[in-house]
Amino acid sequence: MSALTKTDFNFPGQKGVYHGKVRDVYNINDEQLVMIATDRISAFDVVLPKGIPFKGQVLNQIAAKFLDATKDICPNWKLATPDPMVTAGVLCKGFPVEMIVRGYLCGSAWRTYKSGVREICGVRLPDGMKENQKFPEPIITPTTKAEIGEHDADISKEEILARGLATPEEYAILEKYTMALFKRGSEIAAKRGLILVDTKYEFGLHDGEIYLMDEIHTPDSSRYFYSEGYEERFEAGQPQKQLSKEFVREWLMENGFQGKEGQQVPEMTDEIVRSISERYIELYEHITGEKFEGDESEGLAERIEQNVAAYLK
Incomplete structure (x- = not known):
């Protein structure tokens, strides 16, 4: 299973990009943001060395569903989800x-x-x-x-x-x-x-x-x-x-890591990565009541680039 941990796109009208702990946010003409939920994972304000397959898609799709389900309470920034890992919306201060x-x-x-x-x-x-x-x-x-x-x-x-x-x-x-x-x-x-x-x-x-x-x-x-x-x-x-995500923090603490100076992130084995991925999918299915449909193809970046470019046209 592949994980998207880095993006470096150049979309039409792009004014800049902000790489956060887990999201990469592209400014389009100072009007819209294209927010890509990568598969990076952070804990104790530290980005861990390996990405978690499907994590970005899980986060993006849950957030999109809840933004839609609460827009009668207050206005929100979402305009569209052009890709399973992407939300586009209005630029806010x-x-x-x-x-x-x-x-x-x-x-x-x-x-x-x-x-x-x-x-x-x-x-x-x-x-x-x-x-x-x-x-x-x-x-x-x-x-x-x-x-x-x-x-x-x-x-x-x-x-x-x-x-x-x-x-x-x-x-x-x-x-x-x-x-x-x-x-x-x-x-x-x-x-x-x-x-x-x-x-x-x-x-x-x-x-x-x-x-x-x-x-x-x-x-x-x-x-x-x-x-x-x-x-x-x-x-x-x-x-x-x-x-x-508390189970990730607990695993880190059990292995002597709390993000403090001099501490080393424990080894993220394939088994640990897979178990974290499974927990994210489990939450998606519980909270939405829907079966998770993950894209297991290798070309995540290419797919995102194509979908966002088509949306921005």
Whole structure:
């Protein structure tokens, strides 16, 4: 199985390209973005040395489905999906924050809580909570949007407003959209036997209006638990069965890597790569209720180039 880890296209009207951790974003005439979901995978803000077959297609197709399924809540950037690994959409000026919303205490929030901290991003947390416990109401814990090579950092609503990263009016809309999108995502997940545990959203301005940008409700931006057995596992203090990228982070931590200086990424064997690919496909099929149709041909780059060029005509 082939994986697309690098792109270097020259599309009609191309003004520039931004190579992110996992996405390559092409600016077309300062009007549209062509976002290619590559098969690169990152964890702890580090791009791992091997690509994961079908990962880009999984992320792109899940995001496209959720963008369509939530456009009644707020406008979003998507115009078309000219290729299974590509979304084209309107160019927005992004807010330099990510809106992270959490329905349950787990992941980095649990690690912080376990260390004794009771306030995250200005949100006060009750004492006596356990790992994977549901919050009385979902909480928003924003982070800054890191520059390349830097880590995202927690930030409070008060700091966002004090630093002028959004106006009070804009932030009120960001909060409203975040909660409404999370509610919709949770409802869709519940129909599929899943719990949407936490996720992140990115927003930007287009013609003075706030738009949802980037991906939404994918395994890279979200964490899902299986509903079945959640209560039993929680009561027994056992780890939850989950569909997210957390299993990649756990594998890295077990092998002594957390993205810290001097640490080496463990060897990514063919078996590990295949198992990660299978987990991504599993999430796609669970969350969409559809069979995944992967293109196993070698010429991924050629296919993308042809499809995007045809779309831009």
